[in-house]
Amino acid sequence: MKISVIGCGRWGSFHAWYASKIGHSVTLYGRENSANMRQLETSGGNDYLTLPKEVKLTKNLSDAINFADLIIISVGSQNLRGLLKEIKSLQNIDLSRKKFVLAMKGLESGTGKRLSVIFDEEMNFHFVPDDKPLEHSEITNEKIDSMTAISSDKNFQSNEIDGMTSLKGEHENSATIFSAVQKISSNVKVAVWVGPGHVQDFINDIPNCMIMASENEDFTREVVEIFKSPLIRFYYGKDLIGVEIGAAAKNVIGLAAGMLDGLNCSSLKGALMARGTAELSRLVESLGGEKMTVYGLSHLGDYQATLFSEHSRNRKFGESFVTNKNFDKLAEGVETTAALMELAKITGVELPICRAVYKIIFEKQDPEYQLMNLFLRSTKSE
Numbered sequence: 001m002k003i004s005v006i007g008c009g010r011w012g013s014f015h016a017w018y019a020s021k022i023g024h025s026v027t028l029y030g031r032e033n034s035a036n037m038r039q040l041e042t043s044g045g046n047d048y049l050t051l052p053k054e055v056k057l058t059k060n061l062s063d064a065i066n067f068a069d070l071i072i073i074s075v076g077s078q079n080l081r082g083l084l085k086e087i088k089s090l091q092n093i094d095l096s097r098k099k100f101v102l103a104m105k106g107l108e109s110g111t112g113k114r115l116s117v118i119f120d121e122e123m124n125f126h127f128v129p130d131d132k133p134l135e136h137s138e139i140t141n142e143k144i145d146s147m148t149a150i151s152s153d154k155n156f157q158s159n160e161i162d163g164m165t166s167l168k169g170e171h172e173n174s175a176t177i178f179s180a181v182q183k184i185s186s187n188v189k190v191a192v193w194v195g196p197g198h199v200q201d202f203i204n205d206i207p208n209c210m211i212m213a214s215e216n217e218d219f220t221r222e223v224v225e226i227f228k229s230p231l232i233r234f235y236y237g238k239d240l241i242g243v244e245i246g247a248a249a250k251n252v253i254g255l256a257a258g259m260l261d262g263l264n265c266s267s268l269k270g271a272l273m274a275r276g277t278a279e280l281s282r283l284v285e286s287l288g289g290e291k292m293t294v295y296g297l298s299h300l301g302d303y304q305a306t307l308f309s310e311h312s313r314n315r316k317f318g319e320s321f322v323t324n325k326n327f328d329k330l331a332e333g334v335e336t337t338a339a340l341m342e343l344a345k346i347t348g349v350e351l352p353i354c355r356a357v358y359k360i361i362f363e364k365q366d367p368e369y370q371l372m373n374l375f376l377r378s379t380k381s382e
Helices: 010-021 035-043 061-067 077-089 115-123 141-152 174-181 217-227 240-262 266-286 291-295 300-308 313-322 333-347 352-362 367-375
Strands: 002-006 025-029 056-058 070-073 099-102 190-194 208-213 232-237
Touching: 002 010, 002 061, 010 025, 010 035, 010 070, 025 061, 035 056, 061 077, 077 115, 077 333, 099 115, 099 217, 115 190, 115 240, 190 217, 190 240, 208 217, 208 240, 217 232, 240 266, 240 291, 240 300, 240 313, 240 333, 240 352, 240 367, 266 291, 266 300, 266 333, 266 352, 266 367, 300 313, 313 333, 313 352, 313 367, 333 352, 352 367
Parallel strands: 002 025, 002 070, 025 056, 070 099, 099 190, 208 232
Antiparallel strands: 190 208
């Protein structure tokens, strides 16, 4: 199969390496001014791997999209919306014939939106009339009527509004409407590829298990068939909300783990793991997902790679932050922390660990006080 990878950083270069390794024809795209692309062009590799000679490098986005049957996107989560706008604006490309995979983790800062929701908003028709989720006070039957009126548009299939009208008179909280108005449509198919593992391990033939999820089970299975190998065993994710929230939020727990390491309190990581999954399960459930999903590969299953490994950027960022050391690598958990605070506000779910990390990073509050107060606060039932 012809596969293009958009994004030439650590994980983008890995996905190109991996897709080529298992027999696909691969093009890897990077921006004109990308230092990562310059390194790949000059040396044929980077600090993590050497690309197979069969992988074609390009700085032309249109060429990359035109080439592929399937496009893997692996960029910083805060850059996804802008990239999708660029892809959507490309001329003479029928995107409905392309398959997309988001091999990335995060939530949009400022909105708390999941990456598949951002994809849908930019690449498909959607029915969110405002730029932000509705607060409880804004939810009215009239507002729901205005959204369901889109069903008269011939471009929308009837299943895209299933469940909307049934919400009338039943909107007990903002999370219900939040999930409903951001339901995924199905014009351009997208799957999400997440789970544990480090590039440094994969390229040394150390296998791991990962998860592929989408709103369409047949499409999930199709993508798994394309990418499965002895190096990566996939599981089918049936709860896209839980998979995405869990995958993004584990990076925030990774920040907290690094902070505990920096404060010489690593023994508290057990409590961090237990309470972290507990608060995220409540959030996932409030958004319409399955609370048990966070105990799977996308969240708890990724804790070893994120909370304990020397390779974990989020853990290293947290440790560097509390010890006042410089760390210049991307740590997705930082922006995800702010996004989770948006979701906490929308849903009313308490996220004490995420809030403590937010206060430390964004409000510059004392790390030791915040974390010790978090774990050593008044006794309560588990």
